[in-house]
Amino acid sequence: MNDARLLEDDGAAFIAAARSNDAARFALITERYRRELQVHCYRMLANYEDAQDLTQETFLRVWSKRESFKGHATLRTWLYRIATNACLDFLGKRNDRIPVPAELPGAGSEVHYLQPYPDRMLPEDPQESVVARETIELAFVVAVQHLPPRQRAVFVLRDVLGWPAPQVAGALELTVASVTSALRRARVTMRERLPGRRLDWRSPATHELSDEERGVVKSYMDAHERNDLDGLTALLRDDLRFAMLPDPGTLVVTAKDAVDGWLSGGLFQRGYDDWRCVPTTVNLMPAAVLYRRVPDDLEYRLFNIAVLHIVDGRIAELTGFDATDKPWLGLPATL
Incomplete structure (x- = not known):
């Protein structure tokens, strides 16, 4: 059965x-x-976690509004409309869900509430997923956070999902002119936040890691397991952007500052010198899961996950997340 017929039958x-x-x-x-x-x-x-909650809220709203669905639009469109407005209502009540200025001058803003998205929870059918790798990567998701909520909704519906302007206007109770204006401003912000990245997110995009990315992840893990500071440093671009979330004030924008911070935090010193690493992917990005064994412990315990953006064989962005409080990542607690 083709997609159009399935949508009709669903409705x-x-x-x-x-x-x-x-x-x-x-x-x-x-x-x-x-x-x-x-x-x-x-x-x-x-x-x-917010996305999980708001998806559940969407289904509650769908049930309560079920008699208002008349089939004039597809069921999918109607569901997205409800989900988008549920997110807007949530953002309207949460003052802590906006980027905050970074403590480091010139470093932009930090998104402390950013969490990784487990690839195993992405839609299984790529034809149904509306997921291009570029639109789920951390840098893209962070850039979207710098848009005001309603502008954010317009951008996602228009440029990611490909909805026509009249359809977006109806979903958000705006005029077509307002949608067009909001989209124009959103695109400017996205270009500023994602310099050098392609901006046509509706065209086909690869989901697979390259051999180069896999190689860099392996080298990153090997450097940790060997306590090889020089090897780790060699993997980093000089203009590395590093942050450890959800801790505020950890953002640095040079490899030297990142390495200095790691060393001052005890990296490769007693208690932080016995590592085992496992490769994975989150947000369709290469990542390494780090397990640490401290003296007198028999097991390696889940420590953090390092998500890497790799450019020309070196790490351009490294976002670390505390992995111990995220069971939804599906990672074993010990090795």
């Missing part, structure tokens, strides 16, 4: 379930959209 089945108050059938129909709606909420919010 008809949804209406039938709504009219009969068949909660089980309703859940079966809407559940197949969960993963893509959660990705959509994540782009809006940059936080995996």
Whole structure:
């Protein structure tokens, strides 16, 4: 069955379930959209746990509004409309969900609430996912956070999902002129935040890591396991951007400052000199999971996850996350 026919059948089945108050059938129909709606909420919010909560809120709203769906638009469009407005309502109540100025002059802003997105929770069917690698990478998600909420919604719906302007206007209760104006301003901000990146996110994009990326991740892990400071430093671009989240004030923008900070924090000294690493991916990006064993402990314990953006064989951005409080990453607690 082709996608268009499936969407039509979903809409008809949804209406039938709504009219009969068949909660089980309703859940079966809407559940197949969960993963893509959660990705959509994540782009809006940059936080995996918030995205989970808002996806659930979306389904609660969908159930309460079920009789208002008449099939004039596809069920998917209607669900995205509800999810987008749920995110906007959330952002309107949370003053802590905006980027804050970095302590380092000239370093821009930090997004303390940023969380990695586990690849295993992405939609399984690439035709259904509306996920291009560039639009799920951390730099993109962070750049989106610098847009005001409604401008953010316009940008995601128009330039990521490819909705026409009248459809976006209807979803957000705006005029087409307002949508066009908001999109123009959003694109300017995104170009400023993502210099040198391609800006046509609706064209096909690879999901696979390159051999070069895999090689750099392996070298990064080997350097930790060997306590090889020179080898680790050689992997970094001089203009490395490093942050350790959710800790504020950790952002640095040179490799030297990053390495100095790691050394002052005890890297490769007693208690931080026995590592095991596992390669993985999050946000469709290469990453290394670090496990640390301290003296007198028999096991290596989950420590953090380092997400890497690699340019020309060297690490240009390194975002570290405390992995111990994120069971949804699906990482074993010990090795």
